[in-house]
Amino acid sequence: MGERTQYDVVVIGGGVVGTAVLRTLSRYQLKAALLEKEAEVGWGATKANSGIVHAGFHNKPGSWMARLCVAGNRMYDQLCDELDVPFQRNGLMMVARTPEEEQILRRFYQQGLDNGVPGMELLDGDTARRLEPNLSGEITMVLRAASGGIVAPFALAHAQAENAAANGADVYTEVAVTGISCGDDGFTITSQDGGTWKAKYIVNAAGLFADDVARMCGLDVPSLIPRKGEEYILDQRVGDLVKHTIFPVPTPKSKGILVIPTVGGNIMIGPTALEMPRKDDLSTTAAGLDEILAFTQRLVPKIQRRDIIAAFAGLRAGSPTGDFIFETSHSGRAVHLLGIESPGLTASPAIAEHVAEMLAEAGLELMPKPDFNPRRPRVIRFKKLSDEEKEEVIKRDPLYAHVVCRCETVTEGEIVDAVRRGARTVDGVKFLTRAGMGRCQGGFCTPYVVRILARELGVSPLEITKRGRNTELLAAEAKAFLKGGEADA
Amino acid sequence: MRSIRYTDVAVIGGGPAGLAAALAARRAGAEHVTILERNHELGGILQQCIHNGFGLHRFKEELTGPEYAYRFIPQVEADPNIHVYLNTMVLSLTPTKEITAIHPDHGLVKLKAKAVVLAMGCRERTRGALTIPGTRPAGIYTAGTAQRFVNMEGYMPGKRVVILGSGDIGLIMARRFTLEGAKVEAVVEIMPYPAGLARNIAQCLEDFNIPLYLSSTVTMIHGKDRVEGVTVSQVDDNWCPIAGTERYIPCDTLLLSVGLIPENELSQTAGVPLDPRTGGPVVDEKRETLVSGIFACGNVLHVHDLVDYVSEEAEIAGEEAARHALRETADEAGSGRDGGQQLALKPGSNLRYVLPQRITAGAEVDLYMRVSHPMDAVTLTLSGVTLAKKRQVRPSEMLKIRLKAQHWESLFQAGKAPGQELLVAAEPSA
Numbered sequence A: 001m002g003e004r005t006q007y008d009v010v011v012i013g014g015g016v017v018g019t020a021v022l023r024t025l026s027r028y029q030l031k032a033a034l035l036e037k038e039a040e041v042g043w044g045a046t047k048a049n050s051g052i053v054h055a056g057f058h059n060k061p062g063s064w065m066a067r068l069c070v071a072g073n074r075m076y077d078q079l080c081d082e083l084d085v086p087f088q089r090n091g092l093m094m095v096a097r098t099p100e101e102e103q104i105l106r107r108f109y110q111q112g113l114d115n116g117v118p119g120m121e122l123l124d125g126d127t128a129r130r131l132e133p134n135l136s137g138e139i140t141m142v143l144r145a146a147s148g149g150i151v152a153p154f155a156l157a158h159a160q161a162e163n164a165a166a167n168g169a170d171v172y173t174e175v176a177v178t179g180i181s182c183g184d185d186g187f188t189i190t191s192q193d194g195g196t197w198k199a200k201y202i203v204n205a206a207g208l209f210a211d212d213v214a215r216m217c218g219l220d221v222p223s224l225i226p227r228k229g230e231e232y233i234l235d236q237r238v239g240d241l242v243k244h245t246i247f248p249v250p251t252p253k254s255k256g257i258l259v260i261p262t263v264g265g266n267i268m269i270g271p272t273a274l275e276m277p278r279k280d281d282l283s284t285t286a287a288g289l290d291e292i293l294a295f296t297q298r299l300v301p302k303i304q305r306r307d308i309i310a311a312f313a314g315l316r317a318g319s320p321t322g323d324f325i326f327e328t329s330h331s332g333r334a335v336h337l338l339g340i341e342s343p344g345l346t347a348s349p350a351i352a353e354h355v356a357e358m359l360a361e362a363g364l365e366l367m368p369k370p371d372f373n374p375r376r377p378r379v380i381r382f383k384k385l386s387d388e389e390k391e392e393v394i395k396r397d398p399l400y401a402h403v404v405c406r407c408e409t410v411t412e413g414e415i416v417d418a419v420r421r422g423a424r425t426v427d428g429v430k431f432l433t434r435a436g437m438g439r440c441q442g443g444f445c446t447p448y449v450v451r452i453l454a455r456e457l458g459v460s461p462l463e464i465t466k467r468g469r470n471t472e473l474l475a476a477e478a479k480a481f482l483k484g485g486e487a488d489a
Numbered sequence B: 001m002r003s004i005r006y007t008d009v010a011v012i013g014g015g016p017a018g019l020a021a022a023l024a025a026r027r028a029g030a031e032h033v034t035i036l037e038r039n040h041e042l043g044g045i046l047q048q049c050i051h052n053g054f055g056l057h058r059f060k061e062e063l064t065g066p067e068y069a070y071r072f073i074p075q076v077e078a079d080p081n082i083h084v085y086l087n088t089m090v091l092s093l094t095p096t097k098e099i100t101a102i103h104p105d106h107g108l109v110k111l112k113a114k115a116v117v118l119a120m121g122c123r124e125r126t127r128g129a130l131t132i133p134g135t136r137p138a139g140i141y142t143a144g145t146a147q148r149f150v151n152m153e154g155y156m157p158g159k160r161v162v163i164l165g166s167g168d169i170g171l172i173m174a175r176r177f178t179l180e181g182a183k184v185e186a187v188v189e190i191m192p193y194p195a196g197l198a199r200n201i202a203q204c205l206e207d208f209n210i211p212l213y214l215s216s217t218v219t220m221i222h223g224k225d226r227v228e229g230v231t232v233s234q235v236d237d238n239w240c241p242i243a244g245t246e247r248y249i250p251c252d253t254l255l256l257s258v259g260l261i262p263e264n265e266l267s268q269t270a271g272v273p274l275d276p277r278t279g280g281p282v283v284d285e286k287r288e289t290l291v292s293g294i295f296a297c298g299n300v301l302h303v304h305d306l307v308d309y310v311s312e313e314a315e316i317a318g319e320e321a322a323r324h325a326l327r328e329t330a331d332e333a334g335s336g337r338d339g340g341q342q343l344a345l346k347p348g349s350n351l352r353y354v355l356p357q358r359i360t361a362g363a364e365v366d367l368y369m370r371v372s373h374p375m376d377a378v379t380l381t382l383s384g385v386t387l388a389k390k391r392q393v394r395p396s397e398m399l400k401i402r403l404k405a406q407h408w409e410s411l412f413q414a415g416k417a418p419g420q421e422l423l424v425a426a427e428p429s430a
Helices: A016-025 A066-081 A099-115 A125-131 A154-165 A207-216 A286-297 A342-362 A387-396 A412-420 A426-431 A447-456 B016-027 B045-050 B065-069 B072-077 B143-153 B168-179 B198-208 B265-271 B307-330 B405-415
Strands: A002-012 A032-035 A092-096 A119-124 A141-145 A150-152 A171-172 A179-182 A186-191 A197-205 A225-234 A245-247 A258-261 A269-270 A306-320 A323-327 A334-338 A403-405 B004-012 B033-036 B052-054 B082-085 B088-091 B098-103 B107-118 B122-125 B140-142 B160-164 B183-189 B218-224 B231-232 B245-249 B253-256 B261-263 B294-296 B344-346 B351-355 B356-361 B367-369 B377-382 B385-393 B399-403 B421-428
Touching: A002 A016, A002 A186, A016 A032, A016 A342, A032 A154, A032 A197, A066 A150, A066 A154, A066 A342, A092 A099, A099 A119, A099 A141, A099 A179, A119 A125, A125 A141, A125 B168, A150 A154, A154 A171, A154 A269, A154 A426, A179 A207, A186 B143, A197 A207, A197 A387, A225 A286, A225 B198, A258 A286, A258 B367, A269 A286, A323 A342, A334 A342, A342 A403, A342 B198, A403 A447, A403 B140, A412 A426, A412 A447, A426 A447, A426 B399, A447 B143, B004 B098, B004 B307, B016 B033, B016 B045, B016 B072, B016 B082, B016 B107, B016 B385, B033 B107, B045 B143, B045 B421, B052 B065, B052 B261, B072 B082, B088 B265, B107 B307, B122 B143, B122 B356, B122 B421, B140 B143, B160 B168, B160 B218, B160 B231, B168 B183, B168 B253, B183 B245, B218 B294, B307 B367, B344 B351, B351 B377, B351 B421, B356 B385, B367 B377, B385 B399, B385 B405
Parallel strands: A002 A032, A002 A197, A032 A171, A092 A245, A197 A334, B004 B033, B004 B107, B033 B082, B107 B294, B140 B253, B160 B183, B160 B253, B344 B421
Antiparallel strands: A092 A141, A119 A141, A179 A186, A186 A197, A225 A269, A225 A306, A245 A258, A258 A269, A323 A334, B088 B098, B098 B107, B122 B261, B218 B231, B231 B245, B344 B356, B351 B367, B367 B399, B377 B385, B377 B421
């Protein structure tokens, strides 16, 4: 464990925000580390995020959300190009069905203009249906924002951490911070299993748990509101139902239940928005599914229950003020990011820059590293290659000829690459490569993925987990449960 | 760019269907047959089916899965004109029967065939397809994945097991886990009758005192990291859980055996139309799909419960594929089939599906069908003409009924002609 390792900055929390902060810090001549309580980065709210890069018309002018969303949106092309993370500007549409809702759209249009959102237009229903033929015939008006996009949030968090590490930052996983103390020589951070880290500055990017971490620093902050969102993924067979991300007019609590294309080619429907008493309930429910189907079928009537291939739920770090909260303690040497809910993913690159400025104001010296490399080695996605490229890559490494996941055409070469980039679990491999994300949901490939992970990590398959501690996939070797070696009947 | 290889009949998949099809194609005169198999060995899913009960119809013996496969594999390997490519994944198939595949040593391979036999098998339905509410802990597997872990990889996924669905693989795995020293708490089936074969209910559940809960389903999965238990509820006639019937069963593993789906992604790249009832291609009695020269057999065509019937069906497909290839050799312009003489076969009362879906007028062939729900004292009819009488029919047991000359006579007398539809029905015997 971190033997009182001395860092300039320790970032607590490896979600898309924490990893963005870490990568930003890795541009400078300083020593930075990230502590993540899960087995891999991006496994909190990030993993269950809808993956939408918002345009920025949803939020009140002047709010942190509005400013950082629009600023973050502009940064995505370069960010995802540098990190080789799938990103598309598929555009988004907010739809209206009634004259009242049309009024709301006009208000959002104006709000978008005030926020500096580019590329917006108001369309009548028929014009919108020419762009999106599966939109409900009841829709009378659409606010379209061309700058809206989609990204794979987990892949982005992982890529940011990988790139930061390549530029000298340290990433520690399975480190749950339980205590923070501050003395003359800076902060001492202790973890559940007794590790300690020393830091001159702290960034609290603990997401849903940021209020707990802030309290460890002696701050009296209001509690974050765990707000559960269930999402359901549809088979790729119906992956072209819509191109744009389709929004209803929002509710006071959330942006509503949406129809969301993903960079992986599946349509996703959701999320619900239910305030929860606890921070650990990630169950999906029959009621949630019914609600999502009822809502989204009113937007896109062709959505059907039988096309669902997977379900998941996440917990948002609901803000008690309705805006991002940037708190500081210890004369600004600890920066606390609270209530980073939607549009937190979109805003994350801009949040990271803002945090760096806050740390600089508190005295952290930011001297650019001359040898900072913003680029990550490119990821081979076999399925997307041309025939010539496939031929070439197999010649270089025959593992790319072994298709492990049939549904998504993911090869052993890609899985080995993911493990070398830091994946240590079956879910980690799944989220980095898509192996197991298709319609058979890992039915065929899980045993192979376990075998490859065990081989690459040099451990027994019994040690391979679904997603870290206590989630081992296998219980024992065959015959181990038989006493005295009874013969098999 | 790489060169294109040529073959007479390309068989995609080296499982039981592909093996029998390849041998039949050679017997019927195809000069070169090529089997493309993604695994490192032939035999397909049979290799992990180490239990016995295979081959009762065909070989009058109780064989294990690998033993059944080895009734075919040595013959395939002994034939120098059957070219077997292992570790070969087919990426696409065109309507003109051009195959793109990858292989570790050969790289990207293009293969042009005169006829193609689809024999890719099927996959298991998953939790997502059922949308069972609850958490997503470790310890949820399809029965076939668990079978692979136990029988091929040598690991036990868990010690205390609930099985949702009474499909045959789930029943087999109930016995397997028990024999391996694990405790199978229950098999839970949403229908009022089992989905698997009667003999598996007797030999895998009853012989081991494993309870089978009918008209019940898993309504919640519990456990944050690892499965800790499931809630099982009874369901009403509409499969809706009945409030107040919930019972909690502690377990560390949930196996799903809730059905199989023919794996037709590749067929669709060739534009092969599918039958929504079977999930497999629409075929005629030659097992030719609606794309000329592309044939299908085995579980990719419809899900079988007995491998014996898979072999039988594959032999038809292989033989006809060879004939098609020979016709193409004789007449490079190609000879389209004479679809004008065909009638459509549709499932009627209490029939889930019937295969083939198209049939040449007057052809004496076996019809394969499954009923929708169990029924006693049944007459099977074809547009009013009696085909057979059965004491009992069940959805789990595929029916095979011979369509004979006398049936055709009656049909023709009733005015049935090519271009028309025939309705197969299972009706209570008078």
